[in-house]
Amino acid sequence: MATHYDIEQDMRYLQLLANSFPTIADASTEIINLRAIMNLPKGTEHFLADIHGEYEAFQHVLKNASGNIKRKVNELFGNTLREAEKRELCTLIYYPEQKLELVKATESDLNDWYHITIHQLVAICRDVSSKYTRSKVRKSLPAEFSYIIQELLHERTEDTNKTAYVNVIIDTIISIGRADDFIVAIANVIQRLAIDQLHILGDIYDRGPGAHIIMDTMANYHSWDIQWGNHDMLWMGACAGNDACICNVIRLSLRYANLATLEEGYGINLVPLATFAMECYGDDPCEEFQPHMNGGATQMDDKTKRLTAQMHKAIAIIQFKEEAKIYERHPEWGMQDRELFKNVDFEHGTITLDGKEYEMRSNNFPTINPKHPNELTFEEKTLMGKLHHSFMISEKLHKHMRLMLRHGCMYAVYNNNLLFHASIPLNDDGSLKEVEIYPGHSYSGQKLMHHTGMMIRTAFQSDSEDAEKQYAIDYFLYLWCGPNSPLFDKSKMATFERYFIADKATWHEEKGNYFKLRDNEEVVDRILNSFHVTGPNRHIINGHVPVHVANGENPIKAGGKLMVIDGGFSQAYHKETGIAGYTLVYHSRGLQLVQHEPFTSAADAIQRGTDIKSTTQIVELSAHRMLVADTDKGQELRQQIDDLQELLYAYRHGFIKEQERKK
Template sequence: MLLEDKLINKDFENNLKYLSLLSKQYPTINEASTEIINLQAILNLPKGTEHFLTDVHGEHEQFIHVLKNASGVIKRKIDDIFGNRLVQSDKKKFATLIYYPEQKLDIILKQQPNIDDWYKITLYRLIEVCRNVSSKYTRSKVRKALPKDFAYIIEELLHEEAEGIDKEKYYGEIINTIISIDRAKDFIIALSKLIQRLVIDRLHIIGDIFDRGPGADIIMDILSEYHAVDIQWGNHDILWMGAASGSEVCMANVIRNSARYANLSTIEDSYGINLLPLATFAVDFYGDDPCENFLPKIESDKNYTVRELQLIAKMHKAIAIIQFKLEGQIIKRHPEFKMDYRLLLNNIDFETGTITLEGNKYDLVDTNFPTIDPKDPYKLLDVEVELIDKLKSSFINSQKLNKHVRFLFSNGSLYLKFNSNLLYHGCIPLNEDGSFREVLLQNKKYKGKALMDRLDILTREGFFYKENTPEKQFGSDMMWYLWTGPFSPLFGKEKMTTFERYFIAEEATHYEKKDPYYDFRNDEKICDNILIEFGLNPDESHIVNGHIPVEKKNGENPIKAHGKLMVIDGGFSKAYQSKTGIAGYTLIYNSFGLQLVSHQPFESTEKAITEETDILSSTIVLEHVTKRKMVEDTDIGIELKYQLCELKLLLLAYKKGLIKEQA
């Protein structure tokens, strides 16, 4: 359709109203023309580099390092730029300086005999790297990323065109002046952080920021300030979101998980939630109970006294029993969840110390249940109700937790379509024949994309609706269901055998049957069906998954269905690394294609700085395009093309006199 036809069609009045509003932003022909030229130029730049991470589980040190080294991209840039001009040891030192400029400078400055010469060489090298990583962006975008204190100077140096002695001398004098006025250290820090900023254009976190590791709050602080990030919620994230919304059963699960991994400091110290009432309750009811099956799993770098471990174990058991009671109540409240088979407390024979599951009788390894009434096992004691009320008040009034959860809502969702990739944490529930499973929600059945969309809405209602409304109650209950429900796309299993793992020795009872999705995810046809269901072209799209760790050491391949689906949970969490054999994956999508980077375990930030130990990473090139992907080929490119069309219509309206320029 010609522009004239678009301008003067049946929606002429609406078009003119919209263009009148647009003219407020671009009040003259010159300004509209300039923006058209600018947008057209942006479309022809290479697409920015996207990084995909998943299941970081509170491992903040490794997470921070992966962001700082851009999954090895900065090191490769240094190799490409300097080649044989630098020896390997100098490259390592230079890379570490870019990753940790403040800390590394303190060490280097004590070692350098001629610091001014070192400053000059280092500044020139940093500027060279900066020019390289900024080359795919417009000056405007780079300008927005510049630190305010040095914005003008850096912009001058980045766009140096040393044609002639005078110009070369001009840039040299800038460097000399920076050094002479004692600003070189700050300038190096600014350049290093700018490089870190420019090598990752957008960050995708495919779920499970929380639990297990000690620094989920630190990761959330970083993400909250990150320049471009989206999050696809994981089952551990949704649990914390539910706890922040006031869901008692989600709170109990959050505390139990934290106790299990001796990570209560995240709750107490990071989020300011008072666990003293729980500790008091646990000592009162389980003071003489060794709670052996509830002793926490601890990493080697965590030091606890025997007394501390025993107290955590008692708190662990106390909150676990409360959790089972609350889960029983929610299952009874929602028969449509079809989870009656998880009502286990009423299957206990308290006299014989046994439990009957699926017609089989098992001995319980722990028979001390001082807070359970055999006649009404899911009823909370008055003291338990009082305890839960105190915990609930702490959770919903934690300002920091509320801030982080609101960020998860504003920057997150159950799934995301971005640049022909479909991102979600767990699975799309399937039937045994590979068809989309229907799930009943509030008397209506949903499947596939419609199910994900509906669950996303219900989750938000559970957080944002007022207390004591049906929407709030059902939405917060759904957050728990997403954590553990049999048809939850975040959990993806028939049941979570938490009770069995604590109280029954027979490992057969610990088995958690996975959704059929996990059998079908290596089937290219099924993956194509999922992509089509979400409105994507299967010939050029991919699914990116997390949740189930890839056991690389046992030969499992993270690439499924001939490259249609990628599982990038490689064991970022230390708790999984013995199973996976590695310490996580990063998927990188740049203008040349897709690369999968596998990481070896990260020792510590201290060693990375002092001994210049980087994460050893290996890269697999999944796709390499012959024609470089440009901004016009991306989702942002589509938006820019719409803007271009609107601006051209505005320009035409100006020229025809339908809208007048504003002086």
């Protein structure tokens, strides 16, 4: 109970609170409401990582809620519908507009189908909405059908007094020609309510063809957050004006033959690069730069593949030069050893690494001056000016990066789960490693992630000091490939070696200690303590490194305290991992890891009713059904209730006078 002293201390805050709850009745009603909310079941959280532009698979997982909607349909209609009928109903929920067109082309008694189907959809919607307040459900409804859906959700045909009422509503929807629109609306509501909060653990970008489509989807999504990944960071760096990041973004797009995001999504003009590449490398087979066959290269003709390879080589050479300029500017990073053109004997076509000489796979470098190998030619400078300008004026790219900043951070803690993309740098003994991110300023653990996030935001602040902002822009490159970057955490990024040296021993990238020690419970506990994550059921959840399921690797580590949910959404990883991604689902009864098989296509799902085949593994079951009271939201509501009780005390003891309600 509030005291006289407490009230005097908090008077300014209580005066503000009184504007929202001007009477004792208002404050009392809100306390009743909040206490009731705390006893609802916990909302369902979904965790995804490393989507890498695979927009069709990503959107399908959102639509089917990682199999949650299919499970609901089975629970409701398991003994009353055939498997084919349940499959058709699920497909209708996932793709209502497209499925309706197919149904209308084949169904002989459409009105009867409408009547049965709408009843089924209402039953499913009632089930998925049951864990939310009426207010929250109402806010998720489309305006044009809000009243009708509310009536159908809260009235049942089992109530004999309301049977005719409900049936007439549905019959009227059909008779006035609104059945299609209503079905689309209620299917979208079911999708919306099946996932309460979506967590993306990084890497929306690169490899796949539709990162921009994913970002468009997220722009309209009801509730989501992202912990930035190294590939997201690369695009953010390119958007901020880091030329080395711009080169990397273009190079990766060419390597995987997926230019749709660059050209169609963001309007980046690659014609100057194509012209330059044909002039410089017209007679070069560019064999080591052929596009990756797991990308879009299988759909290319030979002429296009050749041009892609030439562009790929041209931008890679410029990239290595641009990176060298940044390494020279920042010797404190200790990355000048990655200026590998300085180690090349261009006359003999060899390179010396760690005292050992290797033969180069090719030695055609028409734009390199052996005496000054890291200098751009006039033509390369001109080209980079055009590419830089194209990135700077892309309105949609900047819109999407602002979305990344608004919903993103380096890490997050939700309901005793610590979320980040890749790693927390560690020393050999598993202790938290101090990493210098500003000259003379080193941090570890939570402080490292916090200050890294602050630096990233500095790069986009118009009021930042020029030197501070330029350092932040440069730092995107370190976050992409720096040995102590929490988004990379390897000894090196062996891009140069993979292109130009046949000896695969030079390709080795030694993983940081986090990846070596993350199965150790003591180390995981130390990290969780650093981030002040408490409670008996606390976890680290991250992605970044694909789990090799085909080789028997387990995504659950450290006695269940750490989960790696990168199962390879990207087609480029399917052979390597043996699956096509994970989704972690955290609902009121516990944690479930859903393992997905490769997705064919949305068209196949619509035509044949195919779904992503998923296998669910129970990670952790709760001893009791978790309520809102057991979550972070519950803690917030408790504080709000305490504040409102102080307000009641202030009203009743005359510290604050009740106000008249505004009419």
